[in-house]
Structures are given as structure tokens and as C-alpha cells.
Amino acid sequence: MTRTLYSGNRNASSWAFRAWLALREQNIDFKEIIVDIRRPQRWKNLADIGSFSPPAAVPVLVDGESVIYDSSAIMEYANELGDGSLLPKDLKLRAQTRSLVAWQHSTFGKVCGCLSFESAFYKQKKQPTISEVNQAAWVYSLWEECLIKHGGPYLVGDLSLADIAFVPSVLRLQAHCPVSAKFPLTKAWMQRLIERPHVQEWLTDAYALEPIYCEGYYSS
Structure with a gap:
């Protein structure tokens, strides 16, 4: 599978929670890598994310050669990748x-x-x-x-x-x-x-x- 979501600690990463939920609600398959964002390892781990994602933050969705960062963008992408039901037609x-x-x-x-x-x-x-x-x-x-x-x-x-x-x-x-x-x-x-x-x-x-x-x- 080439689609990977870089997420964060379940009890700390609210933005990753949103992205993860949108993907799951749309029944989209993805691999998840949980990045430990607790201090002090937070800074090194996020710097590593920064090597392929400009904000150096989670969540990040890597789908093939595409890097989609920011929870809102990932949520919109999940909606379009799925059946589009997470946005009204009107x-x-x-x-x-x-x-x-x-x-x-x-x-x-x-x-x-x-x-x-x-x-x-x-x-x-x-x-x-x-x-x-x-x-x-x-x-x-x-x-x-x-x-x-x-x-x-x-x-x-x-x-x-x-x-x-x-x-x-x-x-x-x-x-x-x-x-x-x-x-x-x-x-x-x-x-x-x-x-x-x-x-x-x-x-x-x-x-x-x-x-x-x-x-x-x-x-x-």
C-alpha cells in the first residue's frame, strides 16, 4: 500500500484525529505511522516530518508521490477519494x-x-x-x-x-x-x-x- 497517514499520539493529536476519522468514515485503506509528539522527542520527530512536509507537523498523508498536509486538506481529499458523502450536494x-x-x-x-x-x-x-x-x-x-x-x-x-x-x-x-x-x-x-x-x-x-x-x- 502506498497511502500512509503520519498521525500522532492518540491522546494528544486532535488534528490527526480529524484526518484519520475522515479517512476511516470513507472506508479508505491506509497505513498509519504514529509519530510521538511528546516532549522532548517531539522536536526531532517533527523535524523528520519536515524533510518531506513543509509544516513539519502531523497529520500528513502521503499517497504515492503526493504529499497532503494539514487536516482540512486531508479531510477534503478523503471526501473526494471516497464517495463524496461528507460534503452536501447543495x-x-x-x-x-x-x-x-x-x-x-x-x-x-x-x-x-x-x-x-x-x-x-x-x-x-x-x-x-x-x-x-x-x-x-x-x-x-x-x-x-x-x-x-x-x-x-x-x-x-x-x-x-x-x-x-x-x-x-x-x-x-x-x-x-x-x-x-x-x-x-x-x-x-x-x-x-x-x-x-x-x-x-x-x-x-x-x-x-x-x-x-x-x-x-x-x-x-
């Missing part, structure tokens, strides 16, 4: 889906920024601040609006790249700020995402690993 709905993916990719990390993906796997979670609780509730309300507008069961109707993009964020937010009964559609959607077989496969591996503690988590 032009405006497709643009809405891409907008949601772009939001996650660009600025969504600022939402509860101290609640990292790694922290979703900590046995002892910190108490979220009032600001973090409010930010999470704001996001839940936006997801609720999306689900109402498009009728579910996923954000734009059928499972899409938008849902896949938000899986790691669902995990980190829900682990600290459980969604309330005010947002029933969001609560059901989050549970539906987490219960998907490929998500469960990744999480089973992630929970089996030693936690990777981020500096400042318990003091923030």
Missing part, C-alpha cells in the same frame, strides 16, 4: 459546512483555550471557570441552532466534515462542561458522534495511554 449547504470546518480550524481553539484535547483524558479534571462554562454554553447554543435549522441528526443533516472537525472539541468541552438539558439536540448529537465506531476505536486506544499533562492546566 451549494449553500456545502459552503456552510466548509464555514464550520474553517471556524474550527482557525479560531475555535480560543474557546476554552486552557481545556486542551489532552485534558479530556485526565482522570482528575480541573474545575472550569465561569468564563469557560459560559463559553461552552455559547458554543452549545450555536450547535443547537444548527441542528434545529437543518433537522439533524448531524449539524447539516447527514454526517459531514463539519461533524468530524468538531469531534475533538466535543470531547474536551463535554469532559469539563457537560451540556445541559437546555440543548437537547446538541446533547444527542454529541453522544451520537462519540458513539460512532471509528471514534470509539480511537478513544479506546487514547484512554489506554499514560496522560500527557499540559503545563498550567491545574493552575489556570
Whole structure:
């Protein structure tokens, strides 16, 4: 097989998780090489990735002579390589889906920024601040609006790249700020995402690993 995904630690690499999920949901065969991105080996390992991928980061998908880097590009490629079902056929709905993916990719990390993906796997979670609780509730309300507008069961109707993009964020937010009964559609959607077989496969591996503690988590 010539198609290889360079991924990262299951309990730390949220961007690789997104790329991996898109490939798996599209039933695309690939070999996976997990790159250890823990410190201090992180720097050498990512420098090695930089020898064939300009960002020197994971994920990277090598398909024959093509090197596809950045999770969004890999997700789009997976959609096109598969049956195209992860983007709606309707032009405006497709643009809405891409907008949601772009939001996650660009600025969504600022939402509860101290609640990292790694922290979703900590046995002892910190108490979220009032600001973090409010930010999470704001996001839940936006997801609720999306689900109402498009009728579910996923954000734009059928499972899409938008849902896949938000899986790691669902995990980190829900682990600290459980969604309330005010947002029933969001609560059901989050549970539906987490219960998907490929998500469960990744999480089973992630929970089996030693936690990777981020500096400042318990003091923030």
C-alpha cells in the first residue's frame, strides 16, 4: 500500500484525529505511522516530518508521490477519494459546512483555550471557570441552532466534515462542561458522534495511554 497517514499520539493529536476519522468514515485503506509528539522527542520527530512536509507537523498523508498536509486538506481529499458523502450536494449547504470546518480550524481553539484535547483524558479534571462554562454554553447554543435549522441528526443533516472537525472539541468541552438539558439536540448529537465506531476505536486506544499533562492546566 502506498497511502500512509503520519498521525500522532492518540491522546494528544486532535488534528490527526480529524484526518484519520475522515479517512476511516470513507472506508479508505491506509497505513498509519504514529509519530510521538511528546516532549522532548517531539522536536526531532517533527523535524523528520519536515524533510518531506513543509509544516513539519502531523497529520500528513502521503499517497504515492503526493504529499497532503494539514487536516482540512486531508479531510477534503478523503471526501473526494471516497464517495463524496461528507460534503452536501447543495451549494449553500456545502459552503456552510466548509464555514464550520474553517471556524474550527482557525479560531475555535480560543474557546476554552486552557481545556486542551489532552485534558479530556485526565482522570482528575480541573474545575472550569465561569468564563469557560459560559463559553461552552455559547458554543452549545450555536450547535443547537444548527441542528434545529437543518433537522439533524448531524449539524447539516447527514454526517459531514463539519461533524468530524468538531469531534475533538466535543470531547474536551463535554469532559469539563457537560451540556445541559437546555440543548437537547446538541446533547444527542454529541453522544451520537462519540458513539460512532471509528471514534470509539480511537478513544479506546487514547484512554489506554499514560496522560500527557499540559503545563498550567491545574493552575489556570
